[in-house]
Amino acid sequence: MSNAGQSRSHSLALYEGEAELKVRTWVQLARTFLLIQRQAVVAVAEHELTLPQFDVLATLRFSEGVSQQELAERLLVTKGNVCGVIDRLEKTGWMERRNDPRDRRTNRLYLTPEGKRKIDRVLADHDRRVEQVMRGLTVTDTIALRSLLETLQKSVESE
Amino acid sequence: MSNAGQSRSHSLALYEGEAELKVRTWVQLARTFLLIQRQAVVAVAEHELTLPQFDVLATLRFSEGVSQQELAERLLVTKGNVCGVIDRLEKTGWMERRNDPRDRRTNRLYLTPEGKRKIDRVLADHDRRVEQVMRGLTVTDTIALRSLLETLQKSVESE
């Protein structure tokens, strides 16, 4: 369910059945996403961030004070995993753990002032690149694409 | 340029500018893709494959005889990387390197008969799951989505 086998055809029929249409559309979704994501990896690397690190900082930028557990759930990784990513990020001085006084088991996560400035620069660059990448779509097309993706997401989530 | 910071809004304006629309659409693309991809990771893991291994086998299924260099370019990773993935796959007996007699620097990659049966089973499962995931989209919607993604891909590639 990734982007390999891109041009396969299960039959030589002129009529493309619904099943094949859907598989091809998924492959197209994967290919387009991965193409853009690869540029994103390079882009955040120029800011000395990995994609998971970017995800953490960007999440904190708009949801400061989340716990590690909440962050793990949101990013769909394990808490042990999040712990390691945070360890590395804390060393950079861009974010910090603060113990929750009301539940001393819990750490709440905050950007430092330098971290805020950092992620704002990265996000500005990110946004600029996204606009560049998507300049080939008209506003009407973009609205339609977003809407279709929302429909698809709901469909996936309702399984 | 990943799926974090999903609900951010750079302003409180009622009018959503073109720039923000495009960023939000990219975020939606990432979110939808990652949601489906996570299911794909689980699905291929049930067949004892990682996603990169699945990509290699699926590529070979439809392009047998590619060289390692060609495979690396197609999957957009380094040749050293491909070498390692192939090392692991070769141990399973699902594929093999064969030296090209016309250019002895080159290895050409082939599925074994067991490998063909294996990847055909995985692909059948893959296709079934994709149809399931996308059952919330009508045929018309699916065609539109595919077309928009193709347009977007061309736009990205023409940069």
Add this chain to the structure above:
DNA sequence: TATTGTTATACTCTATAACTATA
């Protein structure tokens, strides 16, 4: 000289599972 593949190195991410501290 250039190209194909291999190897060495290093790092990040990832999961699982056992562990500590707290609730």
Add this chain to the structure above:
DNA sequence: TATAGTTATAGAGTATAACAATA
């Protein structure tokens, strides 16, 4: 008992760069 976080372990993927064989 249950939960939040940590740590240990293990493995895959990734890149870079130096290397050998071949063209």
